[in-house]
Amino acid sequence: MTSAQELVEQMTSEIAGANIFLETTVSSLNRLSNGYSVVLSNGIAIACRAILIATGFHLFSAEKKEEYGYGVYNQVITNRDLEHWFNNGNDARIDGREMRKIGFVHCVGSRDLKAGNSQCSKVCCVTAIKQAIEMKEKFPDAEIYCFYMDLRLFGKKYEDFYINAQKDFGIHFIRGRVSEVGETIDGSLQVKAEDTLSGKPLKVTLDLLVLMAGMVCNPRTKEIAGMIHADIDTDGFLRSRNNIYNIMESDRPGIFLAGTCTGTKTVPETVAEARAAVLSIHNYLKK
């Protein structure tokens, strides 16, 4: 597996000539006759002909699905927390505790009209499988359950990954959405779901519950969209000129879009889209 850190380092080294401002926000963005003026929070003003918006996504705040008890129960963490633990290796909620049963809840804040997000976040299914495998490697004796509604493993070799998880790691897949998390009298975590395939309610006590929080549009994206009067689509993300063949262009001249500011995407999709956007900008500047 390629680490994200290496990937980012490789890509930034490719654009070594560019000015990169980190920890900086856009204070204002104004239309000029032939381009835009951008004022940054560090005081620098830039006049440019084209802008590429690549503001990314925000992780759905899992507290909002209060029936899962994130922030209430100590044994409930999110996909981000777990990834953080994989990288940094310290989290009081995991360290030093016995892990016999671990649950993963797919679609937390995704495909959920009540949470205000109707979209599928695309990456959670494969991420859950990846994290489940990693946990199984770390805790070989643990039983791991993935609670899913549909498994959407459409990317290259994703399905192979799923077969691996089933065959080599013995991860259990349960078709049913977890919808209540409680505590038993001895303080252990109990989750309830329906095993929809057998048509029976199901409960299981767990040592760790990982919530696969989905993607929502970055609220800062909406602020930037407001500055240039760009449209927000009905799904809450930025609107592209055309969702099928022109997803990296907006309706405004000189404003280009890439990545998850226009919707949920996987990393390969984002990379491909970014390259397409850069090419479009190149053609636009030549005009």
Add this chain to the structure above:
Amino acid sequence: MRPDFHPFVIPFCAGMFFVLGYCFFGIFNIIFHLPRRDRRRFLVSLINPVTAWKNIRDIFLNCLIHVKLWKRNPLLGYMHSSIAFGWFMLIVLGHLEVFLYAPGHLSKFYYPIFFNFFVAKSEETIGGAVLFFLMDFFLLVVLSGITLAIIKRVRSLWFGMRRTTRPSVLDMVGMYSLWAIFPLRLLAEGFTAHISGGSFLIIPLNWMVRGFLGNEINMVPTWWAYSIALSVFMFVLPFTRYMHIPAEMLLIPLRNAGLCIRHPRKGFAKIQVLSCPGCGVCIDACPMSAKKANIKDTTVYLNRQIRRRNEKRIEEISDKCLMCGKCTAVCQVGVDGPVIRQAQRSLRKYALGKDYSAAVSPTPVGKAAVAYFAGCMTQLTPGISKAVESLLKKAGVDYTFIDREGGLCCGRPLMMAGRIKEARELMEKTREIILASECRTLLLSCPICYRIFKEEYDLEKEGIEVIHHSVYLYNLVQGGRLKPSRSDIHFVYHDPCELGRGSGIYEEPRKLLRTSAYLVEAAKNREESVCCSGSLGSLTLGFADRKELTEAALRNLTSDIPDAIATACPLCRSTFRRYSDIPVSDIAEVIDSRT
């Protein structure tokens, strides 16, 4: 002496006979349809001096003076009491005049109404100048009220009403005839004032009309017109919203007798419906009115449709309601919208019945002095039950969590859906679980549960105190068993419908909140707090239909720019959290974080 009969009194007499006959028949009908126990209770209350005095006082203060309306909006109060009380005084003084100056005619009941036509002024009547003055004075009062009423039709906003009802055709006929009665009376008395006498109002008018219009030819026609206006008003009265005038006079003693609705259309329900004055105060109050499409689903329209027996609309309106009770809180007459609706819902026939005979608690019930029953809604908001448990532990309370791993429903949702029989069956089962815990205190987090446990379970009889956690925690703080520290956060407290209007608990949650934070108030609060719209009361409002209503409730809550919202109901908390920009917590979570 002038003649003591003229044909123009005939329309008035006919109207009077009609309306009196109708009312007597109506009273008989309503009392007849009361269940026997209720009827006995009512009749006994009439001769009990305490309730009898209360009846007289309430009728005087509410029907004539409109005290509640004065408190709400003095201009509206004046408008209504000027017409009602002014007219009442005209009738009383009219009878007094007849009694003093023409006692022989007291049996002719049109005589006091048309006194000025029949009695010429004499030495004797002149001696009663004070009466003449009072008659003119009250006529002026009524006329001022009518003027306001006309203005209100055009500019209802001046009277603090954003929206008002659209009158039906008959309502219009009634309204115009009511408006016509008093100017016509003024004119008629103006024409006769030189014969029959008068005071500051009609004497000068008499000079004017005699000077400009001549007299004899106009005199009789205006008296005819006055009589006809009265007659039209009385003939249409039973079929218009003005029926509330006689109906309210029966509603008050029935209510004071402590009756409740037993049949959805007859008896007490019928008098409630008839007592609706159609003023439309409930339209602005109703949380559903935040969406224009729901305006016709407010209580005033429900009452109108029940009177018209429009079953399809009755069902729609009854099923949509959130049952928050705000219409009842603002209603001047005290028509109980949710209770009427619940009764309509109970009319429905279901092809499939319920069977709770096998229901048992999924949680083993422990025994302790305090039994904590979280309820269905709190099971989905573990933050609340966890905070309550944490506080109970901190205060060292001996408790058992009787539905930790699931329980039964309290029965209130079934009750609100009008399925009373099924609700009672379920309540029996839930009652067994409560009693099995051998507790002395039943602690609840959900106001929906709290209300029904308090009102319907009769647990006090078993020596069990039913208490909501907002009150219980306040008592613990008062007793020094919990010592929350103060923060700088400004909370606004949202009164949940079932806890506030439903159970009258307003003070304790506020006092509790003040022990650990600053408190600001919502634009409309306490009795008039706006329902979060997550209520289980509504049967038909879907998820998408409720969004706008919740947003309107949030705007009301945050008018004073609080830092966070606190409430005491798991359903309100979840509903607000969905759309709020600022944090929403249960009061137990607030206290727990500061203890």
Add this chain to the structure above:
Amino acid sequence: MTDFGFTRAKSSTINLDNVDTSLFRKMLEVEPDVRRCMECGSCSAVCTAAPLSGMSVRKVIHALERGVDIAPMLSGCMLCGKCTMVCPRGINTRHLILSLERYYKKKENV
């Protein structure tokens, strides 16, 4: 008919060519949102009546669409509203249940 001493078991196949979906169509009228159900099972997981009568709104909707009888499940429902609270598709499940109980007609050959 000749008695052969045994009976043939009724086929358990759902024959879509021959199912009575009148109740389902009636439900689409009163609560069109039932179409949105993605059978996640949230409603069944939280259901207070599930241990009592095997209640599951998901199964009810599923059976309804396939023309299968649903009556026994409904009898334990307490209308508590938990299923409505958790439904990610915002289906008004309580109204659905009330309407089903109201418009239900017993099928003769079930």
